[in-house]
Amino acid sequence: MLELGETSVAFEPETLQNGQSGNVTQNFFDDVNLKICTVRNNGSLGITAKSLAVNDVISARTKDRGPPGLMKLSPNGKLAILQRQVNSVDIVLLEKTDGATAIEFNVPTKSRDMILSVDWISNNQILFVTKQSLELFGLNEDKRTAKVLRTSNVSASWSIYYAKSSLVVVATGSNCTTLQPFLAQHGQFTRLKNFDVEFGTPSNENLLEKDVTVTSLYGKICVMVLRYSVRGATTTDLLIYELPADLNTAAKMKYSLTLGCSGGFGIHVIDNLIVVHHQGIAKSMIFDVALSPNRPTHSPLITVSIRPSPVCQPPPALYVPLWSMFQPDIVVDPVAGMMYQLTICCNRAHEEIHEKAMLIEFLIHRTGQKQLVLDTLLTSLKAKELRLRQIRKLFDLIVEKFSLSAGVHSNGPESSKPQLQPIPVQHLRIEQREMQSSIFIPLMEDPSTDSKFVADVMLQYLRSLHRWSVPVEAYFLELVVEALAQSGEMAKLHQLVTYRVISDSKPLAFLLLSYEARCPSLFQSGVDILARQKACDEIVEVLLERGHVIDAMRYLDTQQIEANSLKLLDAAKQQDRIVQYAVLTHIINRKSKGEFILV
Structure with missing residues (x-):
């Protein structure tokens, strides 16, 4: 179900200086732009940045001013940060040269303290995190100067930057267990409520940056922390802390994911699925918290091994110790000189999830799987693998997703207030007409399917539409009436009309009148609907025809x-x-x- 290498790109592996060529190659991963950056001979032989997209390559040359400790590109790819000193960085203008090499200028920290991390906030703003402060600089590309915009005092051990929200999470405290989030938006800092995390190791050890991940999960910004057991350093679980939209409220632990094994771990969050890789057992655990959102503790939904994609030749080595993993789905093999994309093959989910209701619910939460959801749902209904209460729950979820998708497309003006900006959830949008053509009509036309079961299924969908206040389309109402009539459920049909579960309309009235021979009471129901619609001429015509x-x-x-x-x-x-x-x-x-x- 997990496949590696459907999309990949090769880069030059790292090499140390040797006596023959004297060349040195360094690689850095830009986790904001998802590019692998290669620096050859400190830039004198060129710098290159590649992504998984075809022909997305940036190249330039710089002067040799010493080995860089990192390289990061601006969001538009026109500038690059090269850090060659502990308390300053060089800004490289990739598209401007003074002949053979790119123009660059140096930006030191205001405090002259050692840089813990540096990140691009925008195309002309960078953020320094030092041991004592945060420093926001504005860059003037034309004048090749930098200006301090804001500073904020904080005692930092390390930090993690989440670009989507311009959020930086700083580790403070004696064991680095107090996390202090900041928003760097609109040229200023907003200090959020700090919060303490558990990581389970003895008091003389510190929480490490590698054990913390900041991600977006189902429309919420979350901080994930690997918690270790005090005895024997066995990893027991992955704690998920959710940052609330109210910036004055501290994050709280939302979920605990049970891992149950020790060793090295790598984490991806792909399409709101948390994938935890374990190098020792060469397995990956997949968690989906949406299947039980109110349950605090979760076990793996699926445990599988990654398979190499058939399109990737030669096949990649799997679960190698030197793998580097980056969000959301990047695997870098520095020895092979390859960057791979990890994909989740939803069309093979049925091989791992055998309970049909859970399988369909899992697919509903995935992005771009509409046809797979419809096909799986129809197959399960025809085989009667779902109970009525399970069908009700699935229809509720489908209609809820449809309702939520209607509000996602409204693009209001961007707020000037600082706020967390998670990745929006792409809700599955299945229209009523698609349910009719892909589910209900094939069920009605299948001679092996019990007509009463079909009618009950359609009534469950009708109930879900009413629950979420979604207007019912006339054609679907006709299908409901026809299904009830075919199954002989005239009493149910009469009740639906009498209690106005089915909305009044002239087409519905005439449809009820056509079933007068099967259920005489439906004639009066049809006339009553016409009366409520004030269709006086139609009522007279009906009475005269009869x-x-x-x-x-x-x-x-x-x-x-x-x-x-x-x-x-x-x-x-x-x-x-x-x-x-x-x-x-x-x-x-x-x-x-x-x-x-x-x-």
């Missing part, structure tokens, strides 16, 4: 409507002489009052 001429005349009298005398007379011709006499007398009496038209 030979209820006297009833039609009475209805005209009660509604005080001008009657068409020719229609009444034509209808009376089909009746006995008593009815004909009554109609004629009635017409003469009302004609004298000028209430009839002779058209």
Whole structure:
């Protein structure tokens, strides 16, 4: 189910200086732009940045000013940071040269303290994290200068930057267990509430940066921390702390994911699935917290081994000790000189998840799996592998996702207030017409499917639409009526109409009238709907077509409507002489009052 290498890119492996060529190659991963950056001979032989996208390559040359400790590109790819000194960085203008090499300028920290990390906030802003402060600099590319915009004092041991929200999480405290989040937005810092995390090791050890991951999970910013058992340093679980939208509220632990093994771990968050890789057992554990959102403790939903993608030749080595993993789905093999993308093959989920209701719910939460959801749901319904309560839950989820998707597309003005900005959830959007064409009509046309079961399934979907206040389309109502009629569930149909579970409409009224022979009470229900729709002419036509001429005349009298005398007379011709006499007398009496038209 996990596949590595469907998309990949090769880069030059790292080499140390040797006596023959004297060349040195260094590689750095830019975790914001998802590019592998290669620096050859300190930049004198060139710097290159590659992503997994085809032909996405940035190249330049710089002067040799010493070996860099890191390289990071600006969001637009026009500038690069090279850190060659402990308290300053060089800004490289990749598209501007002074002949053979790119133009660059140096930016030192204001405090002259050692740099713990440096990141791009925007195309012209960088953020320094030092041991004593945060420093936000604005860059002027034309003047090749930098200006301090903001500083904030904080005692830091290490930090993690989450670019989507311009969020930096700083580790403080004696054991680095107090995490202090900051937002670097709109040219200023916003200090969020700090929070303490558990990581389970003895008091003389510190929480390490490698054991902490900041990610977006189902529309929430989360901090994930590997917690170790004090005895024997056995990893017991992965704690997930959720940062609330209210910036004045501290993060709280939301979930605990049980791992149950020790050793080296790597973590990815792909399509809101938490994938924990264990190098020792060469297995990967997949967690989906959405399947039980109110449960604090979760066990792996699936435990599988990564498979090499058939399109990647030669096949990649798997679970090698030197793998480096980056969010959301990047695996870098520095020895092989390859960067791979890890993908989740949802079309093979049925091989690992055998309980059908859970399988379909899992697929509903995935991005871009509409057709797979519909196909799996139809197959399960035809095989009667789902109970009615499970069908109800799945339909509730489908309609809920449809309702939520309607609000995602509204692009309001960007707020000037600092706020957390998680990755928006792409809710599965299945229209009613798609449910009809892909689920309900095939069920009705399948001769092996019980008609009462089909009717019950459609009623469950109707119930879900009402629960989430989604307007029911007329064509689906016709299908419901037809399914109930085919299954002989006339009593249910009559109740739906009587209690107005089915919305009134003229097409529905005429459909009910057509089932009068099977259930006489539906005739009156159809007429009542027409009356509520104020369709007086249609009511008269219905009564006359069925030979209820006297009833039609009475209805005209009660509604005080001008009657068409020719229609009444034509209808009376089909009746006995008593009815004909009554109609004629009635017409003469009302004609004298000028209430009839002779058209």
